[in-house]
Amino acid sequence: MAYDAEDTKRRIFDAATTEFALHGLAGARVDRIATNACANKQAIYLYYGSKEKLFAAVLRAKLQEVGGSASIAPDAVAESVGQIFDWYQEHPELIRLLLWESLEVSGICDESEQERRDGFRQKVHHLVEGGVVTHLPEEERIRAAQDLLCTIMGLIAWNFAVPGMCRAILDEESDRAALARRRDTVVEVARRLAASPAGDRPGR
Structure with missing residues (x-):
């Protein structure tokens, strides 16, 4: 052979x-x-x-995989967050790898970090251009979209970084039951975070 x-x-x-x-x-x-x-x-x-x-x-490669499989659509943020949540549940190795990176190689700014920054910049601009934070003054939109993205990713990742704590806080018998509850909550929180104030929407 x-x-x-x-x-x-x-x-x-x-x-x-x-x-x-x-x-x-x-x-x-x-x-x-x-x-x-x-x-x-x-x-x-x-x-x-x-x-x-x-x-x-x-x-x-794992970060590129999740980026290619599930991205945040500006017109469907909550639905996108649900898809990303599901991806993390199906691929628990990514959270573990990120935690190991934070513990062992954090603080090193190299080519891979620059690639990651560039990728997130694209996601942020996609959110802004899609109208997620158009209720804000133009000069504030990039920072607001960055904060939104970071907050959403934190809401998702925390559940897989400390599943035992989530299980204990929610008083559930299993990680599966706790994650089912957390998915619903994270999706709803993402929906509210991404929603523009009604009074500031175009046409009002």
Whole structure:
């Protein structure tokens, strides 16, 4: 059988995603990634350069995945938030990776962070151009949309970052029951946050 480089890279990526989500950057072991990927360590270094670069590649790809699968539509913010909530529930590894990043590599401004900033700038401009904060003076709209986006993402992410606390606060027996309640609440809060004051809507 001919060597399939792309298949090897995919197996390494999948194994690394699981390894980093479970153990973080410092705790992850290249040996385990190689074993679980049915690959050798040399292939990991050949394709990704280092464990740190592999972690960055995994996180970047996961963020691009959620960005491509579920974005916030200016005319349907609440519905979009529900879709993003569902995506996070189906892909719990992203929150874990972000938490590990915050604990282990926070404060480093590199190329990947610049890419992330550029991506969020596009999302913010999309919200502004879509009329989400048109009730505000023009010079305030960008900052308001940034705050709205950050607040919404926080409302979503918190539920998956500390599921046990949510379960305890809501006095539910399971994470599933707590998340079902939280989804409804987060969607409704997002709807209210995105709504322009009635008196300031065009035509009034």
